[in-house]
Amino acid sequence: MTIDAQILGALRAVGEGAVSGADLAQRLGMTRAAVWARIEDLRRLGYDITASPHGGYRLVAAPDLLHADDLLARLETTSGIGRDIRVFRETESTNDVADKLARDGVKEGVVIFAETQTGGRGRLGRKWLSPANKGLWFSVLLRPPWSPQDSSRLTILGATATARALREIARCSPEVKWPNDILLRGRKVAGILLELAAETDRIRHAVLGIGVDVNLTPDDFPAELRSLATSLRIELGRPVDRATLAVALLRELQTDYQRTLNGQFEAVAMEWESLCSTLGQYVSIRIGDRTIEGRAEAVDGGGALLLRTEHGRLERISGGDVTLRRS
Numbered sequence: 407m408t409i410d411a412q413i414l415g416a417l418r419a420v421g422e423g424a425v426s427g428a429d430l431a432q433r434l435g436m437t438r439a440a441v442w443a444r445i446e447d448l449r450r451l452g453y454d455i456t457a458s459p460h461g462g463y464r465l466v467a468a469p470d471l472l473h474a475d476d477l478l479a480r481l482e483t484t485s486g487i488g489r490d491i492r493v494f495r496e497t498e499s500t501n502d503v504a505d506k507l508a509r510d511g512v513k514e515g516v517v518i519f520a521e522t523q524t525g526g527r528g529r530l531g532r533k534w535l536s537p538a539n540k541g542l543w544f545s546v547l548l549r550p551p552w553s554p555q556d557s558s559r560l561t562i563l564g565a566t567a568t569a570r571a572l573r574e575i576a577r578c579s580p581e582v583k584w585p586n587d588i589l590l591r592g593r594k595v596a597g598i599l600l601e602l603a604a605e606t607d608r609i610r611h612a613v614l615g616i617g618v619d620v621n622l623t624p625d626d627f628p629a630e631l632r633s634l635a636t637s638l639r640i641e642l643g644r645p646v647d648r649a650t651l652a653v654a655l656l657r658e659l660q661t662d663y664q665r666t667l668n669g670q671f672e673a674v675a676m677e678w679e680s681l682c683s684t685l686g687q688y689v690s691i692r693i694g695d696r697t698i699e700g701r702a703e704a705v706d707g708g709g710a711l712l713l714r715t716e717h718g719r720l721e722r723i724s725g726g727d728v729t730l731r732r733s
């Protein structure tokens with residue numbers, strides 16, 4: 407863990423209390439002057455840290471920015487998702503950065519955040535709006551030992567974990583629309599983009615990209631999206647702390663990824679089914695230039711949707727664009 411992560415971790419651990427410079431210096435194996443210099447740097451980033459000669463350092467407030475060291479300190483993990491966190495002020499797409507790291511041989515678990523993306527993308531080649539400092543735009547590099555057939559599990563577990571984190575931090579009740587939309591009161595608040603590098607029978611690596619509209623205001627959305635998309639801030643009427651949500655999201659993702667690796671995908675899928683507004687509905691699914699209609703019945707062990715067509719056949723669908731037909 408970096409020095410800054412350790413300092414922030416120590417300050418957060420005492421909550422309203424304070425940590426003395428001498429204590430920090432001893433724990434970190436550095437001089438008090440060096441600790442002071444790190445504190446000054448953190449202040450320059452916007453951390454409100456008070457210092458008193460007898461009390462020591464106290465963290466009063468953190469800025470509304472994503473700081474890798476702080477996220478690491480709050481996540482307190484050295485393995486799994488978030489063992490390595492990198493934050494970019496701007497990037498084209500965090501999925502591309504994660505993909506590049508994968509091709510360079512980086513181990514799974516690394517997470518890339520960007521404060522803004524200039525070429526954020528959604529499924530089916532759509533553009534993904536990523537205004538600066540208003541959302542969580544991030545990608546997780548994973549190397550699950552599965553066949554590509556089972557890759558939809560990642561989308562399912564990503565949606566389940568995202569919904570849980572939103573419930574926990576924003577106290578809202580999200581629904582999931584298959585395969586990747588998280589909705590609040592019928593409007594999309596988050597989306598998931600899974601990209602794979604795979605051989606016929608093996609996933610080489612997967613990039614799970616997640617975008618959450620956290621503090622966007624109506625003006626941030628182009629007019630044509632306003633009836634379809636929303637943000638936590640719009641729904642709750644107050645801003646949400648992005649770093650707190652980011653930490654909860656990474657924890658929940660790790661929980662569900664680990665559950666799936668342990669052979670408990672069924673439990674994740676059951677939770678997903680309870681959140682899913684698509685199941686039980688008659689839907690049209692567009693896959694390329696083909697459209698299939700039927701009743702969405704369940705997800706299977708590989709994470710694909712099972713659709714009962716009008717002819718009574720059960721089709722296994724792993725991607726597409728869903729439109730509700732009638733209930």
Ligand code: BTN
Nearest residue numbers: 499526527528529544597615617
């Ligand atoms: C969708 O709903 O179509 C998926 C949206 C996924 C957006 C995220 S933001 C972080 C990551 N980088 C991207 O370019 N896209 C994903």
